[in-house]
Amino acid sequence: MTKSQIWVSAFLVLFLALFLLSRLTKEEEVKENTLPVNPMPQTNISSENISVPDMIGRLGCKGCHGAELEGTRMGPQLTGLQQYWSRDELINYLRNPNSYMDKERFAKFKEQFPGVMMPSFNNVDVKDLGKIADYLLSLK
Template identity: 55%
Template sequence: MTKPQIWVAAFLGLFLILFLLEKSTNRSDLQETSTPGGMPQLGQTTQASTPQDLISSLGCTSCHGADLTGTKMGPNIHGVKQYWSRDNLINYLRNPSSYMSSDRFKSYKAKYQIMMPPFNNIDVKNLGKIADYLLKLK
């Protein structure tokens, strides 16, 4: 293999490992929330998860910080109630790039190398839970 090919192979391997790791952690979440003596309730576990669980499992904390007060990768998201209604916030989470025109977002763009990723593959009910939670953070 040429050098670039080796790099590509190494990256693919790394992603595969991360993917498998994530799978296995998800599975242990399922077990924790299974009903006593019953089968893990696959369809319902995601609905039963708390907003905090969702926020950490979706990786929000990796950019916004464990306490959501911001890191080098993303802004503080306490007090977003002043900017968002519940519906708009849910829409934002699904499609952040369509809300980039305000001055606040222009300055975010200048400050953070990465952008807020879209969460449009997440159940809207769960996004609603996250929105409710964020709208309560002072």
């Protein structure tokens, strides 16, 4: 190879590397955009005229627990809870889920839903949380 041929091929390699690099970073951007959005709950709702299922919808519970609360890969099902929770404990849990993380069932959830955390709803009126608890405990 002559000296100029070497230069040309060096430039070609550089060009290709830059091209691939830009492709890679672009793909990363796309991936970031398609990540499941953490449905940040709206916690300042008033329950005056809204049903409990609507409240559950507005608070973003369904984003993780499913439209029918049947569970998704972001959160467990919310049916059959009466075998694990009393009303008061459940209200407590919704206000401060972190304090229940060391329970045995929650160790399992941690493996099942890596990187997803049940948000605390301590800004929601306790009366509303009571209604939500009653509703959840009625789901068989």
